[in-house]
Amino acid sequence: MVHALKRLHRILDRGTKARLVILLAAIIIGSFLEMLTLALISPLVSVLMDPSIVQTNRYIAWAFVFFGFTSIHTFLATLTLVLSAMYIFRGLYLYAVIRIQYRFIALRQASLYARLLSKLLGFSYSYHARRNVADTLRVVVQDVSQLFQMIVSVLMLLTDFFVALFITVLLLIVSPLMTLMIVVLASLCVLIYLYVFRNRMQIIGEKYRDAWIGMTKSVNQGIGGIKEVKQLNREDYFYRVFKTASDVFAKMFSQQRVLNAMPRLIIESVCFGGAFTLLGVFMLGGVDIATLVPQLSLFVLAAFRLLPAVSRIAGHVNDIIFNKASVNAVYKSLFEESDPVNHEAVSDTNAFSSATREHFTEATNNITIHNIDFQYPLTHALVLENVNFIIPEKKSVAFIGSSGVGKTTIVDLILGVLTPDSGGVFYGGKSVHHNRGEWSKLVGYIPQQIYLLDESIRENVAFGIDREKIDETKIWKALEQAQLADFVRSIPDGLDTIVGDRGVRLSGGQRQRVGIARAMYEDPPILVLDEATSSLDNETEKAVMDAVMGFQGNKTMLIVAHRLSTIEHCDIVYRVEGKKITREK
Ligand SMILES: Nc1ncnc2c1ncn2[C@@H]1O[C@H](COP(=O)(O)OP(=O)(O)O)[C@@H](O)[C@H]1O
Ligand SMILES: [Mg+2]
Numbered sequence: 001m002v003h004a005l006k007r008l009h010r011i012l013d014r015g016t017k018a019r020l021v022i023l024l025a026a027i028i029i030g031s032f033l034e035m036l037t038l039a040l041i042s043p044l045v046s047v048l049m050d051p052s053i054v055q056t057n058r059y060i061a062w063a064f065v066f067f068g069f070t071s072i073h074t075f076l077a078t079l080t081l082v083l084s085a086m087y088i089f090r091g092l093y094l095y096a097v098i099r100i101q102y103r104f105i106a107l108r109q110a111s112l113y114a115r116l117l118s119k120l121l122g123f124s125y126s127y128h129a130r131r132n133v134a135d136t137l138r139v140v141v142q143d144v145s146q147l148f149q150m151i152v153s154v155l156m157l158l159t160d161f162f163v164a165l166f167i168t169v170l171l172l173i174v175s176p177l178m179t180l181m182i183v184v185l186a187s188l189c190v191l192i193y194l195y196v197f198r199n200r201m202q203i204i205g206e207k208y209r210d211a212w213i214g215m216t217k218s219v220n221q222g223i224g225g226i227k228e229v230k231q232l233n234r235e236d237y238f239y240r241v242f243k244t245a246s247d248v249f250a251k252m253f254s255q256q257r258v259l260n261a262m263p264r265l266i267i268e269s270v271c272f273g274g275a276f277t278l279l280g281v282f283m284l285g286g287v288d289i290a291t292l293v294p295q296l297s298l299f300v301l302a303a304f305r306l307l308p309a310v311s312r313i314a315g316h317v318n319d320i321i322f323n324k325a326s327v328n329a330v331y332k333s334l335f336e337e338s339d340p341v342n343h344e345a346v347s348d349t350n351a352f353s354s355a356t357r358e359h360f361t362e363a364t365n366n367i368t369i370h371n372i373d374f375q376y377p378l379t380h381a382l383v384l385e386n387v388n389f390i391i392p393e394k395k396s397v398a399f400i401g402s403s404g405v406g407k408t409t410i411v412d413l414i415l416g417v418l419t420p421d422s423g424g425v426f427y428g429g430k431s432v433h434h435n436r437g438e439w440s441k442l443v444g445y446i447p448q449q450i451y452l453l454d455e456s457i458r459e460n461v462a463f464g465i466d467r468e469k470i471d472e473t474k475i476w477k478a479l480e481q482a483q484l485a486d487f488v489r490s491i492p493d494g495l496d497t498i499v500g501d502r503g504v505r506l507s508g509g510q511r512q513r514v515g516i517a518r519a520m521y522e523d524p525p526i527l528v529l530d531e532a533t534s535s536l537d538n539e540t541e542k543a544v545m546d547a548v549m550g551f552q553g554n555k556t557m558l559i560v561a562h563r564l565s566t567i568e569h570c571d572i573v574y575r576v577e578g579k580k581i582t583r584e585k
Pocket of ligand 2: 408531
């Protein structure tokens with residue numbers, strides 16, 4: 001638990017923590033206020049029942065004289081009015097605190113969601129290639145919310161601790177022995193309970209988290225691949241996978257609730273059982289019942305205020321342990337999940353001989369691929385070994401080779417989404433991996449599978465640009481180049497046509513051409529096509545390639561294709577084979 005709290009301490013920024021302390025102080029003042037009003041009721045009731053108490057009770061007599069009262073009647077009336085004012089004040093105060101608390105927590109929570117997503121978006125492509133979306137979703141959405149539940153539990157834990165402490169001190173003044181007995185018994189119950197169930201609670205928390213991921217994953221996969229699922233008639237499989245996870249989810253949830261309810265039951269059984277047994281034994285032993293009355297009334301007070309506070313403390317500790325897995329996951333994403341990117345390799349320009357270094361710092365607009373070694377994380381098989389070649393400015397360069405030899409890998413390295421284990425890619429005298437922002441503006445990339453957003457064609461061509469900043473003329477120009485303008489003009493909603501999740505409402509060829517238009521939108525000086533036209537029919541492919549080849553001599557072009565006819569007009573042809581690259585043309 002201490003470990004989780006330390007991590008929480010690191011995740012939260014200083015401002016948040018400072019405000020949490022203030023909030024805690026406000027909450028504690030609120031609970032004192034609550035007790036104060038409670039404490040004032042008892043003199044009122046006492047005086048009402050026996051007015052002579054004004055003379056006999058030390059404290060009441062003192063107050064009576066101090067405030068200069070002359071009649072018991074006005075004293076009582078004043079006391080009632082004071083009480084009523086206090087209740088109203090208490091209500092307003094607690095309202096303010098609750099409002100501040102929930103607004104603060106909700107705002108902080110929202111800002112942590114955003115911080116986490118921005119962090120995760122910053123991680124490399126290979127990092128996300130290794131990680132399931134359900135897992136990422138879980139951290140960004142669910143874990144952050146559970147983390148704040150933990151914060152609330154910590155606040156509540158401290159509040160209840162102070163409440164318990166306050167009542168204990170009060171009771172100790174009245175009857176030290178009896179109070180001590182109750183406190184020791186109740187604390188023992190809590191400690192034994194936590195000792196016995198602590199590990200179980202942690203396991204429940206972890207299993208609950210995993211079950212959530214399992215559920216999300218099977219929804220993603222079952223619905224994501226709905227066409228294949230239908231065709232193969234495998235609905236039942238995804239249902240069963242989901243059901244297994246959701247059963248665990250439900251079981252863990254109920255177990256957590258039951259475990260949380262237990263402290264109250266245990267503490268009350270032990271303390272009440274113990275007290276009444278003791279009472280019975282005293283009575284049997286012939287003790288005068290009248291002497292036991294004060295002890296008993298104290299016990300009732302304790303039962304109503306102290307014992308619930310103590311059992312809540314155990315519940316809060318439980319909640320903190322339960323939410324530990326979430327705090328760990330958020331912590332890992334923020335501080336530990338180091339990217340598998342080898343930044344040293346790309347920055348280590350000292351490793352180059354001075355001659356080659358001179359060559360790279362020379363500000364040509366050739367793309368230079370220098371001494372690249374690459375293997376995918378986790379697989380440990382070299383895909384590329386000591387690869388060197390140059391893509392001259394404004395030339396069209398083709399990459400050919402059989403499937404799986406590493407053409408896409410080379411392209412991804414040049415794009416900068418993959419980072420080489422050693423060596424680098426240079427453009428204009430700079431490493432592209434160190435200038436990702438600049439570099440990405442220069443390159444238009446068309447992959448084999450276009451990722452489409454469930455938005456309009458306009459937003460899919462512009463991709464990630466705010467709607468009001470989208471340039472309509474640039475959109476149409478890009479659509480023309482992608483041979484898609486006629487189609488868009490022919491449909492009723494035109495540019496506003498919503499394409500459906502991942503573009504389900506478009507044909508494969510249309511989807512591909514939206515991707516081509518996307519790459520053309522900014523009119524970049526470099527174009528990268530990775531099997532971009534493979535899924536098009538011959539005629540459309542020819543039209544698109546004619547448009548692309550129309551840039552020959554004006555743009556640098558990298559084209560991966562398996563149909564040789566696609567690349568027959570390229571200036572240079574490289575063959576990828578056996579981790580190496582050789583020039584064919
Ligand atoms: N994310 C990945 N993790 C591990 N291995 C990968 C990954 N992506 C591709 N590979 C492997 O790298 C090799 C080259 O793949 P790729 O560059 O996609 O080939 P292609 O020439 O068909 O484009 C293949 O053997 C493939 O299995
Ligand atoms: Mg490929």
